[in-house]
Amino acid sequence: xxxxxxxxxPNLARRHWQSLWLRRLFxxxxxxxxxxxxxxxxxxxxxxxxWLDWDFLTSFPSRFPARAGIKSALAGTLWLxxxxxxISVPVGVAAAVYLEEFSRAGRLKTFIEVxxxxxxxxxxxxxxxxxxAIFVRGIGLGRSVLAGALTMSLLILxxxxxxxxxxxxxxxxxxxxxxxxxxxxRWLTVRHHVLPGALPGIMTGVILALSRAxxxxxxxxxxxxxxxxxxxxxxxxxxxTALPIQIFNWTARPQQxxxxxxxxxxxxxxxxxxxxxxxxxxxxxxxxxRR
Amino acid sequence: MDPRPQGxxxxxxxxxxxxxxxKHLREAMPAPxxxxxxxxxxxxxxxxxxxxxxxxPERRITAIIGPSGCGKSTLLRAFNRMNEFIADVSMxxxxxxxxxxxxxxxxxxxxxxxxxxxxxxxxxxxxxSIFQNVAWGPHINGLVPRRELPELVERSLNxxxxxxxxxxxxxxxxxxxSGGQQQRLCIARALAMQxxxxxxxxxxxxxxxxxxxxxxxxxxxxRERYTIVIVTHNMQQAARVSDYTAFMDLGVMLEFGVTDxxxxxxxxxxTEDYVTGRFG
Numbered sequence: 001x002x003x004x005x006x007x008x009x010p011n012l013a014r015r016h017w018q019s020l021w022l023r024r025l026f027x028x029x030x031x032x033x034x035x036x037x038x039x040x041x042x043x044x045x046x047x048x049x050x051w052l053d054w055d056f057l058t059s060f061p062s063r064f065p066a067r068a069g070i071k072s073a074l075a076g077t078l079w080l081x082x083x084x085x086x087i088s089v090p091v092g093v094a095a096a097v098y099l100e101e102f103s104r105a106g107r108l109k110t111f112i113e114v115x116x117x118x119x120x121x122x123x124x125x126x127x128x129x130x131x132x133a134i135f136v137r138g139i140g141l142g143r144s145v146l147a148g149a150l151t152m153s154l155l156i157l158x159x160x161x162x163x164x165x166x167x168x169x170x171x172x173x174x175x176x177x178x179x180x181x182x183x184x185x186r187w188l189t190v191r192h193h194v195l196p197g198a199l200p201g202i203m204t205g206v207i208l209a210l211s212r213a214x215x216x217x218x219x220x221x222x223x224x225x226x227x228x229x230x231x232x233x234x235x236x237x238x239x240x241t242a243l244p245i246q247i248f249n250w251t252a253r254p255q256q257x258x259x260x261x262x263x264x265x266x267x268x269x270x271x272x273x274x275x276x277x278x279x280x281x282x283x284x285x286x287x288x289x290r291r
Numbered sequence: 292m293d294p295r296p297q298g299x300x301x302x303x304x305x306x307x308x309x310x311x312x313x314k315h316l317r318e319a320m321p322a323p324x325x326x327x328x329x330x331x332x333x334x335x336x337x338x339x340x341x342x343x344x345x346x347x348p349e350r351r352i353t354a355i356i357g358p359s360g361c362g363k364s365t366l367l368r369a370f371n372r373m374n375e376f377i378a379d380v381s382m383x384x385x386x387x388x389x390x391x392x393x394x395x396x397x398x399x400x401x402x403x404x405x406x407x408x409x410x411x412x413x414x415x416x417x418x419x420s421i422f423q424n425v426a427w428g429p430h431i432n433g434l435v436p437r438r439e440l441p442e443l444v445e446r447s448l449n450x451x452x453x454x455x456x457x458x459x460x461x462x463x464x465x466x467x468x469s470g471g472q473q474q475r476l477c478i479a480r481a482l483a484m485q486x487x488x489x490x491x492x493x494x495x496x497x498x499x500x501x502x503x504x505x506x507x508x509x510x511x512x513x514r515e516r517y518t519i520v521i522v523t524h525n526m527q528q529a530a531r532v533s534d535y536t537a538f539m540d541l542g543v544m545l546e547f548g549v550t551d552x553x554x555x556x557x558x559x560x561x562t563e564d565y566v567t568g569r570f571g
Contacts, residue, residue, distance in 0.1 A: 105378060172415070174411060174413060174415035175415060175417065175418075176376070177373065177376065177409075177411065177415070178411065178415040178416075178417065178477070178480075179417070179427075180373070180376065180404060181371065181373060181404050181408065181409040181411075181481075182404065182405070182408075182427065182428035182431075182432075182480065182481075182484055183401055183402065183404045183405025183406070183428065183431075183432050183484065184401070184404075184428075184431055185401055188431050192427065192431075193417060196418075197418065
């Protein structure tokens with residue numbers, strides 16, 4: 001046997017060149033996104049930081065910028081997100097469990113699946129109209145924080161269901177079979193093995209969905225959340241405002257000071273969002289370590 | 292302890308002392324604890340198992356061998372109704388467990404699976420502690436009171452030959468064990484349910500030779516008290532561990548008999564070709 005000659009690979013130089021430039025392009029695009037976000041955050045911070053103090057968090061809105069705060073809006077947002085989570089998580093996870101673990105393939109299931117996928121793409125203002133017709137007027141909840149939370153729940157349910165289904169699907173089939181082979185019912189299998197395994201994924205979906213809800217403005221305006229609220233909601237039937245509405249209201253005013261207040265409100269909104277994310281990461285981490 | 296169950300007829304010229312220690316070569320076959328009658332299983336229109344009638348003798352190890360795709364795993368899953376989780380499966384015929392049809396209208400599949408244990412090809416311990424892995428089955432089925440669970444867990448792990456290796460780390464995750472240990476944990480999990488029958492679907496095919504050896508040794512110990520059906524594509528394994536062997540090809544059960552006979556004097560040409568490695 002003689003040693004074979006090195007055979008050239010066709011177009012090798014060109015392919016390396018292509019790979020290198022595409023890599024640079026993708027790198028640039030990634031940085032573009034990061035930079036845009038950084039610029040936005042920087043501008044907001046510069047504009048709003050001077051307004052951020054304890055008084056800002058604990059004062060009600062006012063005609064006078066120096067006295068205005070976001071107490072009612074922050075409390076309204078916390079109420080709204082809390083209630084929305086209480087409503088949408090159990091319903092969404094139950095729907096996902098039903099679709100993945102219990103329902104049989106068939107036309108009805110396909111119909112439900114197609115509907116959920118479509119609902120995820122419906123503009124939020126449409127949910128606002130629905131909320132106004134059903135919750136505010138239909139069952140007479142009025143412009144309450146409960147009506148707002150129900151509307152928001154409708155809005156994010158498709159996202160939660162889809163995310164939870166994916167998480168449930170990702171639990172290995174071998175685990176289900178192992179449990180069933182020990183004489184477990186469907187429910188016990190789901191309760192002890194599928195849900196714990198899917199929890200991190202479900203948490204991620206829930207946080208994503210709630211993050212969307214926390215920034216939504218259109219449906220709240222539609223159902224008539226108030227823009228000037230000088231009280232904190234004390235129950236689910238109270239009127240409310242929310243951070244995005246307060247921010248929107250301030251940016252619409254001509255005075256420069258109110259724009260600064262709006263920037264301050266945005267910073268608070270982002271902080272709440274980050275806190276929620278951090279909580280989700282913490283829960284996920286703890287849960288994964290336990291196995 | 293005399294490993295032979297009561298009521299088994301022995302060939303007259305052999306006393307217990309002369310009897311080959313491992314193989315029940317000349318005995319009359321014990322009464323079947325499990326039996327299929329003209330069992331056919333379909334995936335959609337494809338008939339994966341064709342009119343199979345086979346006995347599973349009590350307290351013996353029965354091996355089902357055959358080339359990939361011959362329907363042996365499908366047949367095994369029919370013994371504890373695990374095929375029902377696969378979409379589009381239908382079947383005809385009967386599976387009799389102590390004379391009762393497992394697919395009768397009054398039979399609850401959950402109860403069937405609580406009584407007939409199963410060990411899978413790939414070790415699939417729960418992502419929970421070693422203790423919980425073994426205790427979960429008996430716990431949810433209310434087999435023993437909660438305070439007796441530790442004792443049952445110890446006994447089951449002992450039977451599976453794992454107790455010595457894990458007794459100081461029962462709280463650790465089942466996934467922290469090696470592949471072979473995980474499979475023995477899965478066997479302990481099945482034993483904790485105190486089943487009469489254990490079904491094993493290529494239990495050693497994902498393991499290294501040393502771990503495989505341990506599993507096979509374990510099978511020898513278990514056969515005194517349990518009926519075991521093992522699916523394997525490893526013919527040496529079937530020849531080593533089993534008392535009876537069934538050979539399947541293309542969904543048909545071509546041969547069933549005492550293992551030594553099937554391997555040394557097969558009745559069917561096709562069986563001979565397979566066990567001598569001419570195809571498969």
